[in-house]
Amino acid sequence: MPRKQEGRGLASYTAELKTKDKLLASIHKISSLLTRTISLDKILTSIVKETSLVFGFTRLAIFLADKDRCLLECRYIHGFNPEDSERALRFPYRLDDHDCVETRVAKVGKTVFVKDYQNDPRATSIDLKVSRIMHRVSTIAVPLKIKKDIIGLITADKDDIKLKLTRKDIDAFSTFANQASIIIENARLQEQNQKKIKQLLTLQTISKKTSSTFNLEKLLNAISASALKITKASSCTLFLLEEESKQLKIASQNGYGHLDAENFRLKVGEGIVGWVAQSGMPLLVSDVRQEPRYLEIIEGVASQLAVPLISEKRVLGVLNIDSRNRAAFSEDDLKLLLIFAGHTASLIKNVRLYGQVITERNFREDILESSPNSVVSINLKKEISSINRRTEELFHLKRGQVLGRKAAEVFEADITQIINLALDHHAVVDSQEIKKIGNDGSVTTLGITSSLLKNHQRNLIGAMVIIRDLTEEKKTEELIRRMDRLSSLGQLSAGIAHEIRNPLTSINFNVQLLAKKLVMTEATRNLIDDTQEGIDRIRILVKGMLDFSKPSRPCLKSDSILRVLQDSIALLDSQLKKNSVAVALEVQEALPEVIFDAHQIQQVFVNLLLNGMEAMAEGGRISIASRLEQDARTQSEYLLLHFTDDGPGISRENLSKVFNPFFTTKADGTGLGLSIVHKILEQHNASVDVCSAEGKGTTFILRFPIHRTEEKRCIDTES
Ligand SMILES: Nc1ncnc2c1ncn2[C@@H]1O[C@H](COP(=O)(O)OP(=O)(O)O)[C@@H](O)[C@H]1O
Ligand SMILES: [Mg+2]
Known part of the structure; x- marks a missing residue:
């Protein structure tokens, strides 16, 4: 056993x-x-x-x-x-x-x-x-x-x-x-x-990805997609708090059960998300059926985790994840989502700040772009760093072609000099006037103001020039001056003319009487002839003065400019031929309708033709050309007539004086021709301008407003 x-x-x-x-x-x-x-x-x-x-x-x-x-x-x-x-x-x-x-x-x-x-x-x-x-x-x-x-x-x-x-x-x-x-x-x-390492790595990749975007929508989408991925939730919704209405709006959603983001709003305090927004604390709910704060937003949610997005103690929104399984999220998920939410909140803040900066910058750029003045900035290397729209227009430039180029290659010497002065000697100018001659000989007056550009640390980083187009301003000024002179001289001359006319009549009568009574020797005859000639000249002058001071009011009616031009040329035909001056009429056949007083306008044309002829002592050519023009701003249309001769031209000094009454460079001139031209045109709402340079001939430009309507009227025929 x-x-x-x-x-x-x-x-x-x-x-x-x-x-x-x-x-x-x-x-x-x-x-x-x-x-x-x-x-x-x-x-x-x-x-x-x-x-x-x-x-x-x-x-x-x-x-x-x-x-x-x-x-x-x-x-x-x-x-x-x-x-x-x-x-x-x-x-x-x-x-x-x-x-x-x-x-x-x-x-x-x-x-x-x-x-x-x-x-x-x-x-x-x-x-x-x-x-x-x-x-x-x-x-x-x-x-x-x-x-x-x-x-x-x-x-x-x-x-x-x-x-x-x-x-x-x-x-x-x-x-x-x-x-x-x-x-x-x-x-x-x-x-x-x-798992933690993996999550941290994911977090790191997301940070990297999201830190480089400044598009809030894209960013928030990336964030909610990532939150879904790292927590294995079934859906993720990112809510942003609307400051004014105190409501939460869906900024991004991922996973199942999409809501109508446009219209869906959640009040602060409402539901789990609302509670999180109100308290600023995260909330992990393992079983929504046992949670009194739960509010069904999406069907079939069994558990939920919501964390606040907090930046500088302010709740910006709520990051919420749901699961269809009960107890789907752990304390670990909560901790992870909190880290994630912190990162998200600071990103949102950055993007918003960036947005503000951009708005401010755009605002400043808009101001610059809408400026009526040209604004140019130049860096220390004297390269153009920015120009605005007006600069493009004024200098006929394209931004893309000049940015980064040396200012000296783009702008004329006068402007470059001002830039150099600022950058080399820190000396600035205020409204310095310069003249710019265009390819077509037109003169533009520019007013330039320069300033030094400094950064926040007060270090010099470049210079800025503001260029104002003063051409129109100058023209108006000149016109006012001219009219001023004309009206005061007009009054004066009218008085003088009257005073002279009466005694002149008696002098003339007496001289004629004397001529009859005197026994004429050769010498006496010469004396009497000279006196008679002098009296005639005075009479022409007095008539001119009276014409100028009191020209009859024009009788305006629609008429053919071309016909009046042809008449004027015909009138002077023999004189022109004698002086070997040819006139080329180069106007368009069908000129638009202009309203004028034919008699007065003929006077204008004759004066201009005579002046041209008188300027060309050796003979030459006068061309008359027409052009149509439209004012970009008012849309009004104008007919332009150019009277161009190839005479000696007018010196810069005299150019501003030719319209002055009594200004003449001729021994026997009255100096009233152009004053009368100016006065007549003024009464026609038209204008006259002169373009000339010594040795280059002269052009007078007449500018008539075009009336498209059938506006035929005769204002006055008073003599
Ligand atoms: N086509 C021209 N070319 C050169 N100079 C001119 C021309 N037209 C006018 N001028 C200048 O303007 C001045 C004034 O002209 P105007 O008023 O017609 O007076 P006047 O012909 O009597 O001198 C002239 O003396 C001349 O110096
Ligand atoms: Mg004259």
Whole structure:
């Protein structure tokens, strides 16, 4: 008996040793996996495999407890059919609500062996239900512990077959589980670290990506998409707070369940998101059904996590993620999302600041662009760094072609000189006038003001010139001056003419009487002739003075300018021929309708032709050309007549005086011709201008307004 007993003992002893050996080998094998970076997944799979080998289990499941959320989740499973696996992995046990072998082991930390569920008084309704579904007869459930902490449990069985386990088998499996729990915990920590590293890396990539964009919409979309990715939520919505209305508006949404972002508004304080915006605190809701603050916005949400976007103590909005699964988010997710929200808030602030800066800059640029003056800035290298629209117009430039070029290559010497003065000697000018001669000989008067450009540190960074086109201003000034002189001289001359006319009549009469009474010698005759000639000249002058001071009011009617021109030329034909002056009439055949007094305008043409002829003592050519012009601003149309001769021209000094009454350079001139021309044209609402340079001939430009309407009237015929 004892021998037999001894024999049996030896056999079981050897078997036990063998089992232990296998077990040790397995543990060794699994531990060695840990020295390499390996996923928890792989370790658990190999644990499942090894224990099946040692204990002959066909099915094995590892549950891990999540204390925060009071859940017991089946994380790894081996040997179950796919349908059962899916079910086991999807439905976690709730530690507080579900009473079954698994939750009991996880709570108490003791191994439980159920040989036969059907006949075990410990089996609860849940146990029985699960057994039925899973075709389970018995289970060994061993806690996984780290020191005193229960991290989960391993359950094993042989499907449909009762487990036959000795006390020793159970002990051995428990020992194995103890070892395994260390391995699992290590692997889990490692995995958690890796997850964190991965999340941080994602965060870093997002920061990099988002920091480079200043488009708020794009940025917020990138953020909500990333939040969805790093938390594995089912949807993410980013709300921004509208300051005035105190309402939250959807700025971006990702995932399922899209809302009408245009019209959807959430009041501060309303729902979980509203509460977060109001309190400035994050909120993690594992089960929205049990949360009184929950407000259904999207259907099918089971859990929700919302964090505020705070910058400088102000809530800018709320980053919210939802899941269709209960308890989908952990404290870790909350922490991560908070980091993320901090980053997002500062990005939003930056983008808004940037937007403000851009608006301010655009505003300043708009002012510059709309300026009626040309504004040019030049850097220290004397290169053009900016010009405005008016500069393009005034100098006929294109911005793209001059930016970066030396100012001296673009602007004329006068302007370059002012720029050099500013940059080299820090000397600025104020409204300095310069004249610019265009290709067509037209003269533009510019007023230039320069200033030094300094940065915030008061260092010189360049110069700026403001150029004002003074041409029109100058013309008006000149016209006013001319009219002033004309009117005062007109009054004066009218008086003088009257005073002279009466005595002149008696002088003339007396001289004629004397001529009859005197005995004429050769010398007396010459004397009398000279006197008579002098009297005639005075009479012409007096008539001119009276014409000028009191020209009859024009009788305006629509007439043919061309005909009057032809008449005037015909009138002077013999004189012109005598002086070898040819007249070329180059006007268009069909001139537009102009309203004028034919008699007075003929006087104008004759005066201009005579002046041209008188200027060309050696003979020459006078051309008369016409042109149409439209005022860009008023849209009014004008007929221009150019009287051009190739005479000696007028000196710069005299140019401003030719319209003055009595200004003449001729020995026998009256100096009244052009004054009368001016006066007549003025009464026609027309104008006269002169363009001339010494040695280059002279052009008189007449400018008549064109009346498109049938406006035929004769104002006055008073003589
Ligand atoms: N076509 C011209 N070429 C050169 N000088 C001119 C011309 N027309 C006018 N002038 C100058 O303007 C002055 C004034 O002309 P005007 O008023 O007609 O008086 P007058 O012909 O009696 O001198 C002239 O003396 C002459 O110096
Ligand atoms: Mg004259």
